Amino acid sequence: MTRQCLALQHVSFEDLGSLEPVLRSAGFEITYRQAGVDDLDSEASRAEWQQADLVVVLGGPIGVYESDKYPYITHELARVAERLQARRPIVGICLGAQMMAAASGQRVYPGPAKEIGWDALQLSTAGQDSCLAALAQCDYQVLHWHGDTFDLPEGATLLASTRLVPHQAFAIGQYALGLQCHLEAQASQIERWLIGHTCELSHAGIDLHQIRRDTARWGQALEQAAQQAFLQWLAQAGLLSKAG
Numbered sequence: 001m002t003r004q005c006l007a008l009q010h011v012s013f014e015d016l017g018s019l020e021p022v023l024r025s026a027g028f029e030i031t032y033r034q035a036g037v038d039d040l041d042s043e044a045s046r047a048e049w050q051q052a053d054l055v056v057v058l059g060g061p062i063g064v065y066e067s068d069k070y071p072y073i074t075h076e077l078a079r080v081a082e083r084l085q086a087r088r089p090i091v092g093i094c095l096g097a098q099m100m101a102a103a104s105g106q107r108v109y110p111g112p113a114k115e116i117g118w119d120a121l122q123l124s125t126a127g128q129d130s131c132l133a134a135l136a137q138c139d140y141q142v143l144h145w146h147g148d149t150f151d152l153p154e155g156a157t158l159l160a161s162t163r164l165v166p167h168q169a170f171a172i173g174q175y176a177l178g179l180q181c182h183l184e185a186q187a188s189q190i191e192r193w194l195i196g197h198t199c200e201l202s203h204a205g206i207d208l209h210q211i212r213r214d215t216a217r218w219g220q221a222l223e224q225a226a227q228q229a230f231l232q233w234l235a236q237a238g239l240l241s242k243a244g
Contacts, residue, residue, distance in 0.1 A: 001241060005030045006052040008076070010060025010095060013192035017184035018223040019056075019230050026231070026240055028054070035060070040075040049079045054089045054239060057096030059182065061200065063148055064098045064108040077103045084153075089175045089237045094146050097170075097178035104153035111149040114204040115164050118143055118214035121181065127159035131232035132169060135183075138221035141214075143185040145193070153178075174236050183226040187219025 005028040007016055016023065016030065023030060031048075039045055049055060057080060067073040081103035083090045092100040098108045121140040123132055135142065140160075149165050152158060153172060160169040160181075170178045185193075194201065194208055201208060234240050 001027070003028045003053040003239065004051070005054045005056060006048060007032050007056045007058060008035055008096070009033070009058050010035045010062065011196060013189065013196045014059045014094075015184075016056060016058070017182075017186045017189065018226055019184045022227050022230050022234070023054075026234060035076055036070065036072050040072055040079055046079070046082075049083060050086070050088075052088075054091070054234075054237075055080075055083055056091045056093065057099050058184075059094030059096060059145070061197065062095065064095070064102045084172070084176060087173065087175050089239060091176075091233075092178045093184060094180060094182060097180050098148055098150050100172075100176065100178045101150035101153055104156075106151040106153050108148055108150045110147055111165055113164060114147045114200075114206070115144040115162065116146075116201070116204060116206050117211050118218055119162050119164075121160040121162060121168055123160050124158050126157045126171075127169065130159050130171060131177075131229045131236065132159055134229040134232060135222075135225045137225035137228070138218055141218040142222060142226075143182040143215070144180075145182055145197070146180060149180070174238070177233055183222070183229065185215075185219070186223060187215050190215045190219070 005023050007030060009015060009032055020030065062070055077099060080099045084103060102108045118141055121135060121142055149167055152167055152170055156170040156172045158170055162168055168180045
């Protein structure tokens with residue numbers, strides 16, 4: 001049986017990355033929609049969000065609290081909230097995780113500092129029993145690229161933290177996974193990120209060469225580990241057929 005995955009993008013270079021082949025091999029058809037371009041408040045969009053077997057809300061450089069500048073954020077939050085209230089499978093990555101928190105009534109706000117580059121996740125006890133345990137294959141090293149953080153949604157289980165940001169990953173039941181970090185990142189695509197975020201990198205004083213070195217060291221291992229982690233989450237969410 002073919003399943004449908006709806007992926008919402010905010011910038012073109014932040015896509016499903018290494019998670020896309022996992023979905024396709026599991027029999028998903030993937031439809032990308034563009035925040036700020038596609039009308040998220042139309043009846044067709046509402047139906048699409050309701051009917052999709054899986055929704056993935058991807059990352060981007062805007063803030064959840066900037067609806068005065070980007071009015072479509074209000075509609076996006078409404079769709080995420082409906083998805084969560086219906087307990088339908090949803091994954092939020094970076095901005096997507098922040099959207100999930102905000103749609104659950106929690107605060108999203110600037111973190112203590114920009115967290116951009118590679119650093120190891122510290123799994124909670126619950127995280128060690130979750131799909132994120134597969135990240136042991138890459139020594140829990142993942143790519144971070146954010147300035148904001150959030151309070152955990154009510155009823156959510158904290159899965160992972162870093163030294164700088166305590167709320168890096170959370171789960172709500174078996175149907176929702178929030179990832180502040182970028183498990184989907186692909187080593188072969190890192191230059192797209194460096195180009196696309198050049199202003200942010202320059203203002204934050206980030207060493208691009210260090211990101212390249214760390215990506216060369218950890219990128220391939222992360223891709224393999226993240227694919228295994230995501231495959232496990234799909235199974236837990238009931239999104240894999242017996243054949244898958």
